[in-house]
Amino acid sequence: MPHTKNALSFTLHLADTALILAQRNGEWCAHGPILEQDIAITNITLDLIGQARNFYQYAARLHEANENAVTEDSLAYLRTEGQFKNLLICELPNGDWAQTILRQFFFSTFQMLLFEKMKQSNNTQWVAIAEKSIKETHYHVKWSSEWVIRLGDGTTESHDRITKALDTLWMYTGEFFIPASYEMIEVTALKNEWMNKVKEVFDEATLTIPENVFMQTGGKNGVHTENLGFVLTELQYLQRVFPGAEW
């Protein structure tokens, strides 16, 4: 059934995207610039792990008919780079605080529009996860938008740093809106609104949206940057070395 196959691929794409960004953000734990912000980014991480779990649990159920061995854990811990469908932007190294913040802002702004759209889908499980997650995504958007403004319209150094982050990250934002064959939400239609929201914050942050940039793609179809292998090596280490370990 191609419909179920697409639903599974799309659910995995959403799960992988949330998980990999959570894994990256989690690297800030105990390394944040100040305690409150360390706690903020790790709180966001926890929300993303929760989303990932909800999507993986649903993906495991979509598998269930023929493969009982598939669980939320096997999907997260036992698949390889080529099987992961996360957005490329999520697997990039954190860089400095400016780069982490700007990625979160681009991502959460997109995710909010995506979840708004998902709430109208006819898949009740997606609707439930989207309705639950979006309440949290609102906090992520607010927090990251405020930080983009604080850094962009801050000191010369903070402005330089976020401008550098923009040069690094912008080429990975196109992928949000270029649909994969399995994608069941019309992401192309979200682009204008996303650009408007980014522009609104950028205007206040004294930042300019780059033009004519070649956009990187591939993540949705398992073609990744070299970074993902390193992320998964750390993420999956325990299950690879001690298969089936639980605590």
Next chain:
Amino acid sequence: MNNNKDHIYSILQEVCDPEVPVLTILDLGIVRDIQFHEEEVEIIITPTYSGCPAMDAISVDIKLKLIEQGFKKVKVSYVLSPAWTTDWMSEEGKKKLQAYGIAPPQKITNNTRLHKMLFEEEGHIECPQCHSLNTKMLSQFGSTACKALYQCNDCKEPFDYFKCH
């Protein structure tokens, strides 16, 4: 097996949130339903936040408490919809929170804008120590996902606020 919902609710009244131990899971409003199947009793709960790490501990605790009371087969399942809101917290729970030093969530009304403007914070949060309304937000994210960090401008004490959600 005593197939009486009231009896089960009275047992669940002893299951506390491991992160905010003054609140029972009934105070929190996360118990959505109780169902009886032939040999089994099923407790249906909903998470406060998607990644709430307390859910696993709560689920184990529910099973233990019911088994102690003679229930042989207990199942705990999760529902996501409708999404939990702080409005499901009991008035009793809110009082306990305040006494514990955590400002309880404000009631969500038609006039509540849950999604604040940038740099805007939830105002009029009462200090649980000296009851002053002259308080400020230090961070939107506190010690757990459900709380924000505030400080009282009068008594200067920092405190947790269980934020509207």
